[in-house]
Amino acid sequence: MFEALSPAEWRAVMLSLRVSFWATLLSLPLGVYVAWVLARKRFWGHSLLNGLVHLPLILPPVVTGYLLLLGFGRRGPIGGFLEQTFGLVFAFRWTGAALAAAVMAFPLMVRAIRLAIEAVDPKLEQAAGTLGASRLWVFATVTLPLILPGVVAGAILAFAKAMGEFGATITFVSNIPGQTQTLPTAIYAFLQVPGGEASAARLVLIAIAVAMTALIASEFVGRAVARRISGQ
Amino acid sequence: MTLSVSVHHRFPGIGIEVDFDAPPGVTALFGRSGSGKTTVINAVAGLLRPDRGRVVAGDTVLLDTGAGRVLPPHRRRVGYVFQEGRLFPHLTVRQNLLYGRWFAGLRGGDGFGRVVEMLGIGPLLARRPGALSGGEKQRVAIGRALLSEPRILLMDEPLAALDEDRKAEILPYVERLRDETEVPILYVSHSPAEVARLATTVVLLEAGRAVRALPVAELLSDPDAGRAFGLREAGALLPVVVAEQAADGLTRLDSSAGPLWLPRIEAAPGARLRLRIHAQDVILSRTRPEGLSALNILPAAVADLRLGDGPGALVQLHAGDERILARITRRSAETLGLAEGAECFAILKSVAVAKGDIGAG
Numbered sequence: 048m049f050e051a052l053s054p055a056e057w058r059a060v061m062l063s064l065r066v067s068f069w070a071t072l073l074s075l076p077l078g079v080y081v082a083w084v085l086a087r088k089r090f091w092g093h094s095l096l097n098g099l100v101h102l103p104l105i106l107p108p109v110v111t112g113y114l115l116l117l118g119f120g121r122r123g124p125i126g127g128f129l130e131q132t133f134g135l136v137f138a139f140r141w142t143g144a145a146l147a148a149a150v151m152a153f154p155l156m157v158r159a160i161r162l163a164i165e166a167v168d169p170k171l172e173q174a175a176g177t178l179g180a181s182r183l184w185v186f187a188t189v190t191l192p193l194i195l196p197g198v199v200a201g202a203i204l205a206f207a208k209a210m211g212e213f214g215a216t217i218t219f220v221s222n223i224p225g226q227t228q229t230l231p232t233a234i235y236a237f238l239q240v241p242g243g244e245a246s247a248a249r250l251v252l253i254a255i256a257v258a259m260t261a262l263i264a265s266e267f268v269g270r271a272v273a274r275r276i277s278g279q
Numbered sequence: 280m281t282l283s284v285s286v287h288h289r290f291p292g293i294g295i296e297v298d299f300d301a302p303p304g305v306t307a308l309f310g311r312s313g314s315g316k317t318t319v320i321n322a323v324a325g326l327l328r329p330d331r332g333r334v335v336a337g338d339t340v341l342l343d344t345g346a347g348r349v350l351p352p353h354r355r356r357v358g359y360v361f362q363e364g365r366l367f368p369h370l371t372v373r374q375n376l377l378y379g380r381w382f383a384g385l386r387g388g389d390g391f392g393r394v395v396e397m398l399g400i401g402p403l404l405a406r407r408p409g410a411l412s413g414g415e416k417q418r419v420a421i422g423r424a425l426l427s428e429p430r431i432l433l434m435d436e437p438l439a440a441l442d443e444d445r446k447a448e449i450l451p452y453v454e455r456l457r458d459e460t461e462v463p464i465l466y467v468s469h470s471p472a473e474v475a476r477l478a479t480t481v482v483l484l485e486a487g488r489a490v491r492a493l494p495v496a497e498l499l500s501d502p503d504a505g506r507a508f509g510l511r512e513a514g515a516l517l518p519v520v521v522a523e524q525a526a527d528g529l530t531r532l533d534s535s536a537g538p539l540w541l542p543r544i545e546a547a548p549g550a551r552l553r554l555r556i557h558a559q560d561v562i563l564s565r566t567r568p569e570g571l572s573a574l575n576i577l578p579a580a581v582a583d584l585r586l587g588d589g590p591g592a593l594v595q596l597h598a599g600d601e602r603i604l605a606r607i608t609r610r611s612a613e614t615l616g617l618a619e620g621a622e623c624f625a626i627l628k629s630v631a632v633a634k635g636d637i638g639a640g
Contacts, residue, residue: 171365173326173365174359174367176325176326176353177326177352177355177357177358177359177424178358178424179353179356179382179427181351185353189367193369275369277368277409
């Protein structure tokens, strides 16, 4: 099947996998932290943070992409700072596609992890505290192992969402073959040119295969982890 | 080591104002639910920060709101046995037991084997909490708290969620804890039987206030406290020494009030025990009774007579150095002409000294 892919199609698939992988991996620690804050802390601005996290889910993706362009473009306040200080450029690079995918997938990731954290009995965490564990150790030795199925589910959900992200990506980093042309934007591009249907169809099959694999993997991992921590 | 506790905290609807000192041994916090028992030990553990309070264990200040010193729970070294066990479901029994030990910086050591042996949980070490019975879970929870080598052990109704058989399974282990370790224990309970069996000192709580803190024998034989315990449970604790095993299957126990005969008790002569004598199992007579099947008759003098609102009366007696409570009717009290100082005889129905109430003391 892979021999059947043209180099352009192959590049789009690989780029999408790379973008989704890094988007998921790098946003995961922040996702766990934000989910924990939302689940366990009551503070002024709680609703504001919650709204901010969920915004990309509600806003039209084009708007999110445009806001990213304004903020993280080379002339944007954050983008300019990052380029001058770290030489890190997002605009029209694959890193920008990863940022867009991460932002768009973040609400789904946080929701899944937050549900898992809310299911953990805070009394277990109190017990760990009386046994000498500091807040950080309580999290590492009690909370995290118990929410692992939720974290895995959140990560896989985020990965699948990143694979499919279209609107924000194309707005923020455009659709440059080999640079920012991911699987969905490639499908879109192939459908715009005469005779591109065959290419699009092959990519669609790959998209379906990746999505199914992700779902089955999440089921499998989730069940294995749940069995381990159920205490049986 | 002595634990000194002062907790003042306002909840909507109830104010907690409790001050007491807990000497070594088991100090029971006794009272109805809602009387503030759990609030007090949560303040000791650091799970609740009271409006005003001071908690000192030995010479370590755990909490002093006046001086702005509030140690977080994980730095207090306070072992806490919760009502529901709260074992970590993702860890094995062995890992649960070692959890606090690791944070206390204790690697290995002989303490582990000793505690496992004392609680009889050796066969459970490889299991997970989900596969344990309620009684087993509580024993592991006690072991886990104990193995963190705490300054104080807090137990919040550790037996309340268990049925009678499981309670009977755990009580001896708590007694061994009291007798074999130096750790002071704060024990929250609303069960008079548990308190009578385990406690050295009792802090009586009513509506958020510590009514009194007394050695357990004094409290149990106090007619006022008797009411707090509930009349059915009112009674005295009698310290005795095993004196002699008779050929007919009876055991003689000596107390300062006189000798007592009980169906055989498996203990060596010289062993110290405490007997619980329920007030309702004591009959009074003004003359030395004769031709009576009861074996245990103690000469006594009336120390206090409380007439209740109903037909009952609670009589506190001096017998030797001890105090005994008797629950009789008001009519009997009048017929017998009982008054403070009156000499009489306390007849203990032999069945009254139930084996379940015999605890090492």
